[in-house]
Amino acid sequence: MEKLAITTRGSLEDMYTFGTVVVVDEKNNIVYEKGNSEEIAYPRSSAKLMQAITPLSLGAKEKFNLTEKEIAIICASHSGEDFHIETVRGILEKAGLDESYLKCGPHYPFKEDVAERMKKEGIKPRDIHNNCSGKHTGMLLSCLINGCSLGDYYKIDHPVQQKITENIEKICMCKIPREHISVDGCGVPVHAMTMREFAHGMARLSDYENLDGYEEAAKDIIHAITNNSKYTSGSDRIDHKLISKYPGKIIVKSGANGYFGGFLPDRKLGIAIKTYDGISEKRNLVLIELLKKLEVIQKEDYDYFDNLYSKDIKNHRDEVVGEVKLCL
Numbered sequence: 001m002e003k004l005a006i007t008t009r010g011s012l013e014d015m016y017t018f019g020t021v022v023v024v025d026e027k028n029n030i031v032y033e034k035g036n037s038e039e040i041a042y043p044r045s046s047a048k049l050m051q052a053i054t055p056l057s058l059g060a061k062e063k064f065n066l067t068e069k070e071i072a073i074i075c076a077s078h079s080g081e082d083f084h085i086e087t088v089r090g091i092l093e094k095a096g097l098d099e100s101y102l103k104c105g106p107h108y109p110f111k112e113d114v115a116e117r118m119k120k121e122g123i124k125p126r127d128i129h130n131n132c133s134g135k136h137t138g139m140l141l142s143c144l145i146n147g148c149s150l151g152d153y154y155k156i157d158h159p160v161q162q163k164i165t166e167n168i169e170k171i172c173m174c175k176i177p178r179e180h181i182s183v184d185g186c187g188v189p190v191h192a193m194t195m196r197e198f199a200h201g202m203a204r205l206s207d208y209e210n211l212d213g214y215e216e217a218a219k220d221i222i223h224a225i226t227n228n229s230k231y232t233s234g235s236d237r238i239d240h241k242l243i244s245k246y247p248g249k250i251i252v253k254s255g256a257n258g259y260f261g262g263f264l265p266d267r268k269l270g271i272a273i274k275t276y277d278g279i280s281e282k283r284n285l286v287l288i289e290l291l292k293k294l295e296v297i298q299k300e301d302y303d304y305f306d307n308l309y310s311k312d313i314k315n316h317r318d319e320v321v322g323e324v325k326l327c328l
Contacts, residue, residue, distance in 0.1 A: 046261030056217035071224035072231035073134035079234025080109020102127035132186035172201030203270030
């Protein structure tokens, strides 16, 4: 890992953000690297696009008549807005299920005004409010198609989780040892691999015409997210802001603890970012800087994104007392 950002306070350097950034093409050639591309890390929710390959490649779109919005939310870390909850519930109803089948655990929505409304109304969060409820619904669809048990779908030895692992290995062209498979925040397996391997997998998703066995699934995911990015993240999230600003040019998926994955569909480039302080604001700034270097973010849009994701460090009187300097 290397220094990706320096946070100043006054004239001194106050904090450092270390990590790795790697960009590779569909042939696994490194296009850009800062840090160690062989660093092993958990992609966390950045892997949801790869996890969604399983239900779609099994025929979930056709069997359950899934819309683009529904496919997008199967790939989501959603904010728990009303349209997110309604979409997840709609998929479950199509499958003859209800939210009691979800095993992702409850938490209040990421969207602060929705969470505050629930608290004021005395509504406790349920599993469906979990940002991963769409992903878990996709796993339940896979169970129904394969005739697998539903109650333990989240366990590492369940046939659906075994299939997901197999598909991720094929997409990333790597072997994931058992000791590199742990449990994510929502209770399902999460797969650690090198940054380069994950970026290569993302590049291969963008090159879906050559993704043997997953062509239609990957194409459906790309189209669904491009047209419905708000469903994969939320109305005020960086994923949605970037994808909707440059439709067809970029797909990005945030992950917990400083991870970000994505790809450039028209250039067949995969991206993996890991910041080891785990601060999402710093990770977002690193992503914005990288996309400027790759000329995805156009110069005329610099002010737009710089205002959305400011580098200024402010005190409680809203005075600027420092800044974040990017080291890419």
